[in-house]
Amino acid sequence: MSHQIATLAERKPAKKGTQTAHRVRRAALKLFARQGYAAVSMRQIATEVGVQPGALYNHFSTKQEILKDLMLSHMRDLLEAWQEHAANTDRPSDPLEAFVTFHIRHHLQRTEEVFISYMELRNLESQNFSEVEVERRRYEAILTAILEDGVKRGVYRIKETRVATRAIIAMLTGIPTWYRESGMLSAEQIEAIYLDMVHGSVSAMPLSPARKNR
């Protein structure tokens, strides 16, 4: 019950008109992801929905509002999903693993939202940008906290947990950009590979020989 778009359809099932708003979001999501916000016209969205352009304005007051809606609901959805996931999981022996697994699974199911969220930030007007940033930082804070806890517990060796947070999220978030093409690996395999890499990247460990004598 966490993705807003799906949610909307579920929550207000009967009201005929609301379906249109939903379909506008779906259409915009698809088109923004493929062509980018600036390159998509309201006409295209309307055509995809099967409606005249003017009709869109019954549901969103501007094109910008559609973008904001998509990005904000993606972030809130992500946070909500994490909370649900965390609530439903016993205290995990390895919180980082829990986070990485969650992140990969969640993102691989929402490649379009992910794309938009990382590419269209600059097209958000500043007020909307701020709102989205709040959510983004909230999400990053989750990982940062996990890392800091690990450092305290002596299992991770990280100089700058904020930097590490970004590095890890960038690495993970890059997956959907190429995942589509490579049919060779299952989502589970990718998950395992990235899990290993993330672990390695932050774990306290003997330095590699080449860096030892620095």
Add this chain to the structure above:
Amino acid sequence: MSHQIATLAERKPAKKGTQTAHRVRRAALKLFARQGYAAVSMRQIATEVGVQPGALYNHFSTKQEILKDLMLSHMRDLLEAWQEHAANTDRPSDPLEAFVTFHIRHHLQRTEEVFISYMELRNLESQNFSEVEVERRRYEAILTAILEDGVKRGVYRIKETRVATRAIIAMLTGIPTWYRESGMLSAEQIEAIYLDMVHGSVSAMPLSPARKNR
């Protein structure tokens, strides 16, 4: 230092007009990086150059051609720079370190080109896209080869070198997206942090305790 744009200006210094093409590139680079290809108008570029819009067409036949020029020369520049770098370096004790260091340094000096190269791929028409892809794969192949060699030598423990290549490059390439803002860390510090993380992510090592008993 063989960046093509700079190079062009050096090679044909006298002819007054050629400078304009150079300035168009610079202007487009700046604007595309900031606003995105689709959101930048030829008028804006012309204004930035200090010329009427029509004059741009003496140097580039379409807006698309400017984008292609920027992206292709960035990739070729990157490859050329790597070759130069590799040629000038003694066989390094740690090739991965050499690559990561090179990549970070090169990219941190070209944040705009990097931004464009990873964000505007979808705005390339298919023919141009193909040309750029060729270069991109060539660059990825360098890292993949380093990783495979490391695996053979037993120093890296990697299941899928192609996947690891992408993960590492995504991680590193993400730096310029946030580097600007954070004034707290020097380029050297960032370099060190990422180097450690990359090493950890691929090195043969004892598994972290949490994963040991799997």
Add this chain to the structure above:
Amino acid sequence: MSHQIATLAERKPAKKGTQTAHRVRRAALKLFARQGYAAVSMRQIATEVGVQPGALYNHFSTKQEILKDLMLSHMRDLLEAWQEHAANTDRPSDPLEAFVTFHIRHHLQRTEEVFISYMELRNLESQNFSEVEVERRRYEAILTAILEDGVKRGVYRIKETRVATRAIIAMLTGIPTWYRESGMLSAEQIEAIYLDMVHGSVSAMPLSPARKNR
């Protein structure tokens, strides 16, 4: 009186917007006839209609489409008018006279359409050209049939009815190019003169003395 433009206005009289399409046709007709298709801008048409240029695209998707519409409806109108004319006329004692009279009268009332139809053929894109050509040939075939029938009946002496068809139509269609200027002759007088000339040009008759001994 079945001219399509007029007809359209009659058929869909109420809907406000449809009138605009009609007015666009009228404006384009006038301007194309005066200045030629290539020399008329969409802005000019819009101004003539009393609307912003963009509004034209609610009714015609390109400038070319306006031209096609005008030329095609002119030809179809002509054919339709002939059929109506032929249906309403008793089997005429002289079909050629019926045709020539019809042609002159019809064309003298539509000087602008005639002008465009004979001048702007080369500005039709090939697909549209073909469509118009089909109608044109259909119209020429009417005259050719009349001439061939006359030849069979022995009243006309024509070597190549296809060539004669073109010669006669060229002669008649030339009228509107100068008719405007010369106020000295009534339409009826012109009709009589041309009728005589056409008759003479195809009739079986004693050769002129000069050509007798060839």
Add this chain to the structure above:
Amino acid sequence: MSHQIATLAERKPAKKGTQTAHRVRRAALKLFARQGYAAVSMRQIATEVGVQPGALYNHFSTKQEILKDLMLSHMRDLLEAWQEHAANTDRPSDPLEAFVTFHIRHHLQRTEEVFISYMELRNLESQNFSEVEVERRRYEAILTAILEDGVKRGVYRIKETRVATRAIIAMLTGIPTWYRESGMLSAEQIEAIYLDMVHGSVSAMPLSPARKNR
């Protein structure tokens, strides 16, 4: 053998530069005939000549001047050729035949000039239009005189010689519009057909039965 374009090249054979003016005329002639004056750009002409657009202005001060040059020289050429033709011919037994034959032959060799001369009149600025009109009327006057003489001599039966002049010239001038396509008839055959038709159209003759009782 007096066509101006050909002539220019012959008269001033050595001067290298003049050849360019000649080639500009040839290129413009071809392009104007095919696409129409308004639809042809100076760039296209320059490309056809193999030169940069600016270079055209060393030979013609405006695009309009090229058109005027082409049209005026065509008309003067026509008149000059007629005079030469008339001078070299013994007083013909049938002056109309001489004229028609001359007209058809001259025009069939200059389809592009003919096309332009009858299609681009409206694109001449008024001063240039007047100059061309003077020549056109001079040429029409030749035919009118022949017709009037024939009327006086009782061999032609024409109500309005000015109207007949236009009708005949329109008929003859239409030939090049379709001649290209029809490979079935030789120029001589066409000549014979039209000669017959012209003769018929103006000759004193028994009325066709259908018109007798008017």
Add this chain to the structure above:
DNA sequence: AATGAATGAGATTTCATTCAT
């Protein structure tokens, strides 16, 4: 006589948005 670059105007078309119905 020709080039390469520029201008200033204007071409067709598209855009986000509005609004009466």
Add this chain to the structure above:
DNA sequence: AATGAATGAAATCTCATTCAT
């Protein structure tokens, strides 16, 4: 809630022409 038509601005690109070289 949707349509069809409109607006006003702006998009990319082309135009005839000019001019220093």
